[in-house]
Amino acid sequence: MKLILALIVYIALAFQISTNQQANASGMSSVPLAQDKSDSRPMVFRFYTENCGNRTPLYILAEGTITSETPKQFYQFVKKLHDSGQAVTFVFFNSPGGNLVAGLEMGKMIRQFGLNTLVGGQYETITFGKDCEAQPVTVVNSGVCYSACAYAFLGGVGRRVMKDGAFGVHQFYGEQKNSEAAAQVTMTLLGEYLNEMGIDQGLLNVASLTPSSEIELLSVKQAQGLNVDNSSPPLREWQIGATSVSYTHLRAHETREDLVCR
Secondary structure (H helix, E strand, O other): OHHHHHHHHHHHHHHHHHHHHHHHHOOOEEEEOOOOHHHHOEOEEEEEEEEOOEEEEEEEEEEOEEOOOHHHHHHHHHHHHHHOOOOOOEEEEEEOOEEHHHHHHHHHHHHHHOOEEEEOOOEEEEEEOHHHOEEEEEEEOOOEEEOHHHHHHOOOOOEEEOOOOEEEEOOOEOOOOOOHHHHHHHHHHHHHHHHHHOOOOHHHHHHHOOOOOEEEEEOHHHHHHOOOOOOOOOOHHHHOOOOOOOOOOOOOOHHHOOOEEO
16 A cells, blocks of 8 residues: 555655646746835836827836735726726736735726737837827836736737736735635636636646746747737737726635635
């Protein structure tokens, strides 16, 4: 019996080492998850224009940590723009993560609104001085989308990970860290969400192999291979306008609202 148990442990360890080696060979990059004071700031939304004298948004910038209130705030922000006749097309992300369930809920709203998502290395806007002289201004120097943000990003109809952007995933965690049943339910929920959004289930494998203290960064090629990035070839959906949407709650497993990815 001891020999059999030892053999099982050996096989399991060998499989884990082999899997990690395959991930490294594919070019995936795992980095420590840096924490700073900005991580604790709740997500805020701003929009930027490109036309002088016309308040038509070029994109919405979603920046900060996703909290349980973020989906409701996002819905109100976009609805207000729609009601005022503003055209909304893109959501640009700069977020370290946050509440996982709220991230999924936000992703569903993004899809229902017909919006596109992007994460890039530098976000700019255009300001207009005297006589409408265009002046580019950098809004974010290095945009990232990690953890719960990554799942919100997947809600985009059109999705693009820029070469100089940072898109990453890792294991989720919560108050019930040692509950195998809770973990299985959450993995099932995430799998259903990826199916709904048209994302390869391989993304869950990448996330499950990455400790919560680290982030697995996907290259543009890897993101495209998993359909996280569907911008190549360019899709007509990138031109889809906003659609009507009603605010709905994600009720699949309300007891897991404490789950956090950051």
